[in-house]
Amino acid sequence: MDELRHLFRRAADHAADYRLSLPERPVGVPVDQAVLNEAFAGPLPDAPTPPERVLAELVAAAEPGLVATAGPRYFGFVVGGASPAATAADMLAAGWDQIAFNAVTSPAAVAAETAAGTWLKELLGIPATASAGFVTGGQAANTAGLAAARHQVLADAGWDVERRGLTGAPAVRVFAGAERHATIDRSLRLLGLGTDALRPVPTGPQGAIDPDALAAALRDAGPGPSIVCLQAGNVNTGACDDLRRACDLVHRHGGWAHVDGAFGLWAAASPATRHLVDGLETADSWACDGHKWLNLPYDTAFAFCARPDVHAAAMSYAAAYLVGSGGAPAGADLTAESSRRARGFAVWAGLRELGRDGVAALVERCCALARRFADGLSAAGFEVVNDVVLNQVLVGFGDDARTDRVVAAVQTDGTCWAGGTTWRGRRLMRISVSNATTTEADVDRSVAAIARLAHGIGGELVH
Structure with a gap:
């Protein structure tokens, strides 16, 4: 038992040392993947290896290939760094080694998910009567929401899709903005609806769905099973669809309104940004990530459904x-997983750590820092091409080739990390501010590094 205690403490010390290094650690450094692969490779030993030696070998092999995604100057994707309490709770979850299938396999895991799900719905303005499934990410959350949608729109057409499958079923039309997230398309593939079911709807200047175009598309499609995928937080610009108007249109045509709110749904948690997602409560299902703006550990996300019976009918077995299955929907009844990690402990801990005011402050601070990024880069002579309404900033550095060179230089430099994207036919740097530990000094340091690198690259700026 002393050996186990020592091993776990060593692992915790390594994790803490790494986290404490993040403020000054290079965010991303060039790595020879072949060399890194070789550090992990080699023949599987015949004899057992002492656990403490295994841990030391793992740390030595992994350290050169770690990217400081949990640090304050990682802006490449919409991800946060897991908060202290949530990380500690996740470590406990690993130690407790619970199966969060149902209240028989782990009463505590189900209780944590139930409590945290209630808090999440309160924060996001989702009806208290909705179900909350704890899933791995936006892909799983969108798939669960669209599975519920598929169930209901086909049931309304007199078809039991769970029993009869899709062969011979009425055709389901899926309307989504032209700038939807790619996980929507993959969910349709996974659910057997196929991407041919998609009816892309034009978007406005910032990438939000055009309500008039949606109204025309629904009208022209006529009667039939219809699902509409709306978006809270365009992956490039942060723009949000007019959820109130769009959901009203969908319901007047007898369809199902699903909201992909992987990060943008968190706008509802702050009075300063809540107007951007006005009407979200009128939707039928919602997808939202916790490992993004809420700064929870991977893999944490949520699939909410206004009709728990439909959610369970689509996902449970x-x-x-x-033992214990077939009762009130909970745990695995609301997800596509059976042997589930007890991720609800970290969610519960992270929400307790922040509180309602802390979540609102996190959202507001990241939005303010995104605006600071935009102002700093504009002042340095670069083009910010989107309206910075949430935590997303798109920057151009001239022609596409020059922009790509700037992005590559920033990623190699290590001061900060930002990714590239293509939006409206242009290559741009995409900056996402989602980390609770990011400060104004981190933004200013990153702006200075980007400007230094960009001005050192040949080419002419285009405004």
């Missing part, structure tokens, strides 16, 4: 040997 029962078997004689599964």
Whole structure:
């Protein structure tokens, strides 16, 4: 037992040392992947290896290939760094080694998810009667929401898709903005609806769906099973669809309104940004990530459904040997996983750590820092091409080739890390501010580094 305690403490010390290094650690450094692969490679040993030696070998092999995504100057994707309490709770979850299938396999895991799900719905303005499934990410959350949508729109057409499948079923039309997230398309593939079911709807100047175009598309499509995928937080610009008007249109045509709010749904948690997602409560299902703006550990996301019976009908199953299955929907009944990690402990801890005011402050601070980024880069002579309404900033550095060279230089430099994207036919740097530990000094340091690198690259700025 002393050996186990020592091993776990060593692992915790390594994790803490790494986290404490993040403020000054290079965010991303060039790595020879072949060399890194070789550090992990080699023949599987015949004899057992002492756990403490295994841990030391893992740390030595992994350290050169770690990217400081949890640090304050990582802006490449919409991800946050897991908060202290949430990280500690996740470490406990690993130690407790619970199966969050149902209240028989782990009463505590289900209780944590139930409590945290209630808090999440309060923060996001989702009806208290909605179900909350704890899933791995936006892909799983969108898939669960669209599975519920598929169930209901086909049931309304007199078709039991869970029993009869899709062969011979009425065709389901799926309307989504032209700038939807790619996980929507993959969800349709996974659910057997296929991407041919998509009816892309034009978007406005900032990438939000055009309500008039949506109204025309629904009208022209006529009667039939219809799902509409709306968006809170365009992946490039942060723009949000007019959810109130769009959901009203969908319901007047008898369809199902699903909201992909992977990061943008968190706008509802702050009085300063809540107007951007006005009407979200009128939707039928919602997808939202916790490892993005809420700064929870991977893999944490949520699939909410206004009709828990529909959610469970689309996702749950029962078997004689599964003691406790078939009751009130909970745990695995609301996800596509059975042997589930107890991720609800970290969610509960992260929400307790922040509180309602802390979540609102996190959203507001990241939005303010995104605006600071935009102002600083504009003042340095570069073009910010989007309206910075949330935490997303798009920057151009001249022609596409020059922009790509600037992005590559920033990623190699290590001061900060930002990614590239293509939006409206242009290559741009995409900056996402989502980390709770990012400060004004981090933004200013990053702006200075980007400007230094960009001005050192040949080419002419285009405004």
